[in-house]
Amino acid sequence: MNDRWSEHQIRPSRSATPAAIALAAVTLALALASMVGPVGYWLAAGAHPQFAFQIWRPLLYALTTGSILQAIINAVFLLLIGRSLEPMLGSFDFAAVYLLAGLGGATALSVTGVPVSVSGSICGIFGILAAMAVIKYLSHQDIRGDIIFIALFVIWGILTGAKDWTADIGAVIVGALVGWIWIRTRWASRRRAWLSYAAVALACFADPRLCCWVK
DSSP: OOOTTGGGTOOOOOOOOHHHHHHHHHHHHHHHHHTTSTHHHHHOBSSOGGGTTOTHHHHHGGGOOSSHHHHHHHHHHHHHHHHHHHHHHOHHHHHHHHHHHHHHHHHHHHHHTOOOBOOOHHHHHHHHHHHHHHHHHHTTOOOHHHHHHHHHHHHHHHHTTOTTHHHHHHHHHHHHHHHHHHHHHTTSOHHHHHHHHHHHHHHHHTSTTGGGSOO
16 A cells, blocks of 8 residues: 555655754744843834844744743644654755745734734744645645644634734735745755745745835
8 A cells, every 4th residue: 555655756754854853943043032031022023114134033033922922832833743744844944944934924913013022932833834725736745634623723813913924924824935946846946945935935025014114
């Protein structure tokens, strides 16, 4: 009996997950640093005029959390996801999805006028889940569970009154796009894949409101 991965030659392995471990560790470290200094403010993203031209904010938004508890929960969730997805995507692509999803979330914040947010790590997770859903769909697998899971978390953010819930939508859109790029370029040269990722980043920065290019 053939397993579901054999037809498409995408087979996960039990290799290490350095990208997931590194991203989780950095997220926890920044959350701890935010307890004793203004690190959280330095990395916050949004449409606040004081963030003008500070490009590092949207680029690193996926590493931010609102509290140490949120950082721990997101780090654990990231490690659990990474165990199954990073060996398949590859460490570089896994990290790219995560960080680009954060950039997508920051772009959504600027588009909708949300002034400040420090909850970017959940955007990275949403982006990875959305990318995986697209990859599974293009591999002719059932993604109803993935869609329901993502939708429930987004709806939960809306119902709890989170002002930055639009970032989750942006992360899902960018994550889905990167997932499509990955499966279309997985047999091509790495240069083509990374140029495609760069194009996604540039498309996000094309929004004149990102980082308050226009006040």
